[in-house]
Amino acid sequence: MATWIDGKVVDNIHWHENLFSLKVEAEIEPFTAGQFTSLALEINNEQVARPYSFLSSPGQQPLEFFFYVATDGALSNALVKLNVGDKVMLKHKANGFFTLDEVPASRDLWMIGTGTGIAPYFSILGSKEVWQRYDNIVLVEGVRSSRDLPYQNLIEKFSQEHPDKFTFQAFVSREDFPNAIKSRIPVSLGDGSLEEKVGLKLSPADSQVMLCGNPDMVKSSVELLKGRGFIKNLRRKPGQITTENYW
Known part of the structure; x- marks a missing residue:
């Protein structure tokens, strides 16, 4: 079963209204460049999660992710509103073979x-x-x-x-x-x-x-x-x- 941990937002960079990046401090397991993890938030009393690739390289902190705000994307529309200091959940272990x-x-x-x-x-x-x-x-x-x-x-x-x-x-x-x-x-x-x-x-x-x-x-x-x-x-x-x- 996947283990979730809390991460802390240290920056939310709005490139424009539909494109943004999050920098998150979190103690996750080491990952390989090209892999992804899942991010999640509680939305309407339900945990909503989606996979996102790391933009940052292994060993770097904070972790960095790059997002497009999807019109019907509940999670991306919530992530874009996060402020510095807010919490976001991440899977402790990365996945993927695009390495x-x-x-x-x-x-x-x-x-x-x-x-x-x-x-x-x-x-x-x-x-x-x-x-x-x-x-x-x-x-x-x-x-x-x-x-x-x-x-x-x-x-x-x-x-x-x-x-x-x-x-x-x-x-x-x-x-x-x-x-x-x-x-x-x-x-x-x-x-x-x-x-x-x-x-x-x-x-x-x-x-x-x-x-x-x-x-x-x-x-x-x-x-x-x-x-x-x-x-x-x-x-x-x-x-x-x-x-x-x-x-």
Whole structure:
């Protein structure tokens, strides 16, 4: 049976009315970068819980989580209203297999996500292992609007620390934004414009691809990559595509 513990909110960052981050102090068991835990609140005398990936890296305090306020999401609509000092429940033990332990070695690692599905990548990029295992790391983030692109300071930090290894590419589908591709990720995977912009070829021989976020994006991207010779990565049969849907 899952063990729940109390965490304390130490910051609630409102990027805009529908996008926010929580920083929480809590003594949880050690986790692996890319994993998730569950957060919960009492709402109308009922415990409401949902899984959320860590954005913070293992060993960091406070823990950090990244949220989109869903129109019909009782928990996200309550979490966004939390103040510093408020309590939130967390599962003591993390779960999930969207980690580097499950991704085979290769020359290049492509980390492709939409919206808050970018969170586990920040957790992984904040650890040492990923920089030791791959020669080239491409972080791809797809959003509707440029205001959905927080954490640019963190991206700049990775760029400065690893200028020869790290590339960031944004997709902004509903507006023009400097250096961003105005399209959707699956379209750009299909027509080659992502690779052209980044200056790196996607190939089964040299690339591992992680996909996280909108299930439609994940599904479409997987099908396009399969058409180019990539296969899903399974423990019993290693491949080049590792996925995690966000709802």
